[in-house]
Amino acid sequence: MIERPSSDPKYQLDEFETFIALEVERALARRDQSRKTAVSAGKIAGGVAAAVALLAPVHLRAIDSMQDDLPRLASEFVRSLAVRAMLRSEMIVVSQAQHPAAAPVAGDPFQDLPDQKDRLETMLIEDWAGQVVGQTYLEEQLHIPRSTLHLWRRHNEVVALRVGSRKHVFPLAQFVDGRPVPGIRDVLSCIANPRRAWFWLNSPSSCLDGRTPIAMLRQDFVAEVVSALSRNASF
Template sequence: MTRLQTPPEGISQETLAGLVTEAVQQTLMQQGVLLDAQALASASALAGSVAAALPLLPLAQRHAIDSFKGDWTALISEFFRMVPERIASGGPAVSDPASGRAPPEAGRLQNIAERAAGLQSMLLEDWAGEVAGSTYLEEKLRIPRSTLHRWQRRGEVVALRKGGRKHVFPLAQFVDGRPVLGISDVLSAIGNPRLAWFWLTRPAPELNGRVPIEMLREDMVTDVVRAARAVS
């Protein structure tokens, strides 16, 4: 009974909440789910709070939750309708479970996410520029499919999901049949390929308004990578 009422493996409630919050946020970004920055932070924090609270419930309540067959979406929507009233009356708001505060701003990257929030409703070519699949790249740029897929696995090329499981590749990242230097570092810093490419193709305040991908094509790798790490 005692074991069921504590987080697994002796992890504290705050630590468990923080781990789940981070994992959910990273997964959403890596899978290309483009939520606005506030929704991304809130969804991740809520998932962490739920994961941390469940092990502390009495066994009877946990069994009741496990056996619930109703509409979870409606139940959660009702909860969200109550939150503003709770805040207005001075009650606690949804917070960062690891610190007791609202999740901190993630700096410029959250601003990028806000600007990119509408990308899912747009045609890929309308915001990403010219893109092509592996067949085109093999025929026109002489990049073997095996090489392209190896670059993709290693995070050395920006691959954007289009439709179900198909990926396309922005052409502006290639010079002489290879992705420009610095792409892998930007992807490592920002994580989400869509957000990374969105940042790469827009004027960046960190670079005095210059476009990062244009700078990479001019071998100005150090400045671009430093800026990417700063916004992330």
């Protein structure tokens, strides 16, 4: 085994992450938390601390300016992480049960997912979809007429998430310059369920070097996202 010098920045960062993780784990253990809780919390804390250490000064100053909001944002991050982890675990189990010999593909959580009722249907939208808005907001803030929004929905050019029996909300990240980003129709043609489609759009994809499809579409990389779609066997 080749030992890395202690002056190696990557080695130092790994040590820092491990140190934070162990300290948090010990602190929670002293408060009689279960070992699983302590270990998980320690790993999350270590990873976050290491990520913060890599931020540029301008980003650190931006974070410093919102100190009062950090506990709430951290809580939202952990809840979102829990939702993603649960979905990923369930999807891997389903995939392995249907295709025992097939290894799961990291970053593509909907590969081989059956059309049966899944947990996404009962998740609170704000826990996984990010900021969503209604028709009134889009009409007043983005100047999108309701008739235009209805037309986009009919032609699968916008992701609309059902809330309750009749109401729909719209993920705000899909809009640029007052209209849905190009490529939404391609995604919905492959993933007919809007919730699954939006979850895929917001999930880092190994086919896109770890980037999210919605971020790529916002930068007009439609062909790359369509190619990533075509490399998934099924949804």
